[in-house]
Amino acid sequence: MLSGRRLDLLDPSPFDVEIEDIAHGLARVARWNGQTVGDHAFSVAQHSVVVEEIAAHMKPGLEPRWRLAALLHDASEYVIGDMISPFKSALGVNYKSFESRLEDAIHVRFGLPPKTPSAIKALIKKADRACAYFEATQLAGFGRTESLKLFGRPPADYDLVIEPQSPSAAQKAYLDRFRVLSEATGLSPAADAWHTE
16 A cells, blocks of 8 residues: 555555555546546545435434445545455455455554344445445436436435545545544544644
8 A cells, every 4th residue: 555554455454545545546436447538437425425414414413433334435446446346246255255344454454343133234324325426417317217226216305416526635534524524533532633744
């Protein structure tokens, strides 16, 4: 990793996970394999910030730690990229196990339980699908009817206009949001506490 950390992919340690590496990687991983309109790809980093916002909109008063879990919901993709769900299924249990170990290490690193409670996981998934609806209709060339069928209806009282950000802007937005949420959870006494030398 650019931080100098060496992450063992088969046995990832929380001690080798750095938020700067996650933000840097996710800002350069394109949703929809880059098959979107605009000058910039819609990155997983920007997607994650939106999913956290949607989750908080859907459940007002959502605790900061669960908002942090929403922000980190795709964090493992900083290492493994953004693979479409059918491909993940085709790879089978070994892939899921690998992804799960990496997610557990990321959660532990940032003070979250290794496994997200099922109700929170369901909320994040719903927010994720709502974001995918907006992405599909605005960026990826899907019609509204097809998107509703694939992703369901987003919250009626939530609207989103997506402007894909440059990798550097998406990385900064992701880190800024992480710092706000980590401080709100009591994980970080200062905004620069996560900076690595």
